[in-house]
Amino acid sequence: MIAESGHYALVLALALALIQSIVPIVGARWRDAALMNVARSTALAQLLFVAASFAALVTVHVTSDFSVANVYENSHSLKPLLYKITGVWGNHEGSMLLWVSILALFGGLVAAFGNNLPLSLRAHVLAVQAWVASAFYLFILITSNPFLRIANPPIEGRDLNPVLQDIGLAVHPPMLYLGYVGFSISFSFAVAALLEGRIDAAWARWVRPWTLMAWIFLTLGIAMGSYWAYYELGWGGWWFWDPVENASLMPWLAGTALLHSALVMEKRSALKVWTVLLSILTFSLSLLGTFLVRSGVLTSVHAFATDPTRGVFILLILFVFIGGSLSLYAWRAPALKQGGLFAPISREGALVLNNLLLTTACATVFIGTLYPLALEVLTGEKISVGAPFFNFTFAPLFVPLLLAVPFGPLLAWKRGDLLGAAQRLMVAGITALVAIALVLAWTHGGATLAPLAIGLAAFVIMGALCDLAERIALFRIPLSLSLRRARGLPRATWGTAFAHAGLGIALIGIVCETTWNSEYIGSMKPDDVARVAGYELRLDGLNPRQGPNFREMVAQFTVTRDGEKVSVMTPSKRNFTTRGASTTEAALLTRGASQLYISLGDTSADGTIAVRIYHKPLVLMIWWGPVLMAFGGLLSLSDRRLRVGAPKPAKAAVRALQAAE
Amino acid sequence: MTLWFVFALMTVAAIFAVLWPLSRRERADSGGSEVVVYRDQLAEIDRDMASGIIGAAEADAARIEISRRLLAAADQSGREEPVQGSLNLRRTAAIVALVGLPVIASGFYLALGSPRLGDFPLAERSRVADANQPLTNLVAQVEAHLEKNPTDGRGWTVLAPVLSRLGRYDDAVRAYRNAITYAGDSADRRADLGEALMGSAGGVVTAEAKAEFERAVALNGDDAKANYFLGLAAEQDGRKADAAALWQKMLAKGPSDAPWRPLVQAALVRVGGSVPDVPPGVSAPRLPDGAVAAAKDMSEADRGTMIKGMVDRLATRLKTNGDDVEGWLRLVRAYLVMGERDKAMSALADARQAVANDADRLRQLNEGLKNLGLDG
Structure with a gap:
């Protein structure tokens, strides 16, 4: 009943989307408030039904109901619970259902929080949203239906692609x-x-x-x-x-x-x-x-x-x-x-x-x-x-x-002063030059452009900080006043600074990883030692191990540096019997922003195993950058002037404290 | 019946979502307006000026610009006040919802859905007793139990041989491995694991299976099953003398009333080895030579048909998918064991052709052939 209810909910969502596609447009054409408001309730109902449908699919996956073709093809009763759930969107049909669920979610959000939109705009927006939704509901129902059934359900599923079991x-x-x-x-x-x-x-x-x-x-x-x-x-x-x-x-x-x-x-x-x-x-x-x-x-x-x-x-x-x-x-x-x-x-x-x-x-x-x-x-x-x-x-x-990038926020609207902005970015420029000099002095080898790129990254990061410093008049007025101004800055300004600085941080990571990456590729047998970037990695041994739905060969490496034990790393190769496929589980050792990375290759007859060991300097900065950018975006989003459907500004006095961009 | 009831409820809820806004008498909220946005912007200009971010002249210019937008917006929203809609329009919309929703929904659902099919969650299915497949259900129950308690070594130990007997060799392999992990390593379990591995390879002692038998023998040198299959491995590799030696040693050392004696003796005769005398002091009745010969004939015929069927299947599979180097090697070896050297050579040529485009596989194939004692 769960599978069929989910199926029916999806069909109802399509029917609602079709109504939402037409009625509000007609309402907007004749300026009829009631018809336009239909968009809102149908969008919310659509969200409800799609969510129910998605929940049904998750349920049949979790209970391993192999009478649903989608579950049979992509699940296995022995899969850990987490992968039973994630497996719902680890396949074509399920991922399309996730796609429309999110579409309905956004439609529902506009309906619920779009109070500040003019009625006709909201009606039009939701109607267009429903056009897109209808097209994708039809696509799912006709070509990739996750709720198709098997009359004589098999006793076991075919398991999820092992690479996706993560x-x-x-x-x-x-x-x-x-x-x-x-x-x-x-x-x-x-x-x-x-x-x-x-x-x-x-x-x-x-x-x-x-x-x-x-x-x-x-x-x-x-x-x-x-x-x-x-x-x-x-x-x-x-x-x-x-x-x-x-x-x-x-x-x-x-x-x-x-x-x-x-x-x-x-x-x-x-x-x-x-x-x-x-x-x-x-x-x-x-x-x-x-x-x-x-x-x-x-x-x-x-x-x-x-x-x-x-x-x-x-x-x-x-x-x-x-x-x-x-x-x-x-x-x-x-x-x-x-x-x-x-x-x-x-x-x-x-x-x-x-x-x-x-x-x-x-x-x-x-x-x-x-x-x-x-x-x-x-x-x-x-x-x-x-x-x-x-x-x-x-x-x-x-x-x-x-x-x-650093110049943008420092220029005024309408008519800007490039020279002024450049002067204010002086500190950033000097930092960049120092960074280039330091990198040139400290490193040898690698691409000639790498130090310049690091300098550019330093310029971007310092530029973002310069912008903040400028706005709070750091060092020009007493520090306490500056701090007060900093607290008063709109969150969007902080967001801009973080997002721009994130770019620079990601760039540093990219340049360092590609330029000064060192590696060891070869075959090792137990007790062999590999030396990479000052680390010594000793292969202690290979042990087979049985997982819930796979078997793995785990290699154990002891990592030492200057004779001191740092850590133990255990990369492995997993064999999934149901699909007859294997995956490589790399072992990562994080040291600051740098990482040691070991991945295993094939074992050969004489007991050696192919091993790839990388030392990746500052590699984590590649991902810290985007995370910082997203955080900047989040700050900006939380700025009350931008907040979706925030109640009308209450007190002008509170807002007057905030300086603007 | 409940299913249709649930469907009806859902449909009613969907229709309600459309009818509700249509039925509201009072003026629905007219939504936000651009005027609010521009007022905000004006306030922002004041704040900017107060904090010294923009000068008075710029602020004035900006204010004029925004005021112009504000006026235009106010003008527009005055003209666009929603009118009290016509009742006819609403009635039409209501009818569309009342008729359209059920029609569209049932039209699609009846074409695509399977309303007669109930749920089949795995847990429920295992509990239902089915007279036709009691063993299968029992197995499913044990499996469900082990899914929840994967470290129950005893459970795996019980389950593994049953799976093996049911012919579910892959699962049996997993079960034996788990039994070894959680209930401890032993020669018996290793040997059983090797046998299951053989089962999944269609009766051929693969390198993986052989490794398990070797481990078993390392744990207990007298393990009969492991020793027998190691002999079989030697026979399948074409090392008949080795096989005979192994089996002879087994017969010499083993107890006289061991149940496996006839089997090993038959195998020994097959590879042409002589059956050793019973160790002194043990007076076991020896099978008369005639019986051995009969057993040999019978099993040879049976074995022959069985092996031939297996080999044919393998050959057909490789014809469609030639990437499987292991499979090719197994096929060549099988032909050699069966004494059909011509077929072995032609299979070898086919294999070379099938993997010719892949240097890795070709190398692997050549090495395997070298191990079989054929040219590299």
């Missing part, structure tokens, strides 16, 4: 989907604005928190995915310019641009048409990512299934939504009024530069990802566009972007 699966896809799908809200806002034929500064003010929320989740999701690939796949790499990774990077780049252009629009009512376009493009890229991953166009660990009908269906959805929204844009955008003017050197100008660089970077990734596919379709020729292409195109775009 804590990473519990976090990475939900985060990433919250990001991807979160951008559907800005898309809906953009289409709603085009439908209404009216857009102004207030629109940006309303759409910004939603964009920010989606951006925070996407940032964390990408970082998490990268870390997962780093420790689970056993290659020691953290970014492979894999098409699936690029598919998540593209919406992030576009979304970051959107976040910044919405700021200009909110403050100056400028860049309106551009912001609408970015909103549409960001979500289109999210859809494209879904298409690339789900259609099986790319063969990778992410593409759980390859089924042409699915591909065609998603392509159809893609065509309708991207094509439709862009046509609507082409038709209605010229009618939108242009807003405020500004000089090239100004905060707006800096943000335009940011947008130009980010969208160009996004376009580069787009070409690098899709060109090989297009070429293969057209000529049948297979080429691979790999890291060299992206490094050569991406770096020249990001260097000027990073150079410009």
